[in-house]
Amino acid sequence: MTEQIMLLENIGTSVLVSKDQLPELHKMMIEAAGLGGFIAQTLEEQLFRWLRAAELTCDRAALLVAQYPKVVISVLMKLAGGCPSMADQLNVDAFLEQAHSYDKASSSPIGYYIRNAQTRQLLHPLPVLRAREIDEWSRSIDYRSLLKRATQMSVVENV
Numbered sequence: 277m278t279e280q281i282m283l284l285e286n287i288g289t290s291v292l293v294s295k296d297q298l299p300e301l302h303k304m305m306i307e308a309a310g311l312g313g314f315i316a317q318t319l320e321e322q323l324f325r326w327l328r329a330a331e332l333t334c335d336r337a338a339l340l341v342a343q344y345p346k347v348v349i350s351v352l353m354k355l356a357g358g359c360p361s362m363a364d365q366l367n368v369d370a371f372l373e374q375a376h377s378y379d380k381a382s383s384s385p386i387g388y389y390i391r392n393a394q395t396r397q398l399l400h401p402l403p404v405l406r407a408r409e410i411d412e413w414s415r416s417i418d419y420r421s422l423l424k425r426a427t428q429m430s431v432v433e434n435v
Contacts, residue, residue, distance in 0.1 A: 293305060320397075321396055321397070324396070324397060324398065324399060327399050327400075328395075328398065328399070328400060328401045331400055331401055331406070332401055332406065332409050335348065335352070335406055335409065335410055336409075336410070336413055336419075338351070339410055339413065339414060339419070340419075340422060340423075340426075343423070345410055345411055345414035346368045348410050349368045349371065349372070349407045349410055349411065350366065350368055352403055352406050352407050352410070353366050353368070353371055353403070353407070354366070355403070356403035368407075371404065371407055372407055372408065372411055374404050375404040375405065375407050375408035375411075376408070378402075378404050378405070378408075379408070
């Protein structure tokens with residue numbers, strides 16, 4: 277009943293925009309609706325990209341705490357589907373090799389396209405990419421600099 281009341285209210289109190297009535301306005305509204313979807317999709321993709329980047333930042337924070345890349349990568353592997361009863365069979369080096377294989381497979385133009393299509397709508401980065409990022413960052417000057425500064429600060433605090 278409420279729907280019927282609202283329908284009658286809408287039809288009776290406004291001018292219906294359609295192909296037959298106010299066709300130019302109708303055309304503009306149709307075009308704007310399509311553009312709105314494109315804008316929403318673009319914003320959504322950028323938000324997902326930001327969420328994935330934020331998760332990589334959290335992984336880096338975990339590395340700063342643990343200070344052992346293999347420990348952090350091992351945790352990522354377990355989160356990706358390694359069950360506790362098989363934890364002793366997980367191999368960090370093999371997982372990093374898997375990440376390098378993924379990078380190599382996605383280095384061609386078609387591989388790049390497939391990779392982007394695969395990851396565009398993900399909330400979380402792919403586990404192999406997270407492992408690769410931790411491995412690379414653990415060898416970076418930025419990481420070493422942060423550890424050095426933390427060590428210097430703790431020495432000053434203990435004096």
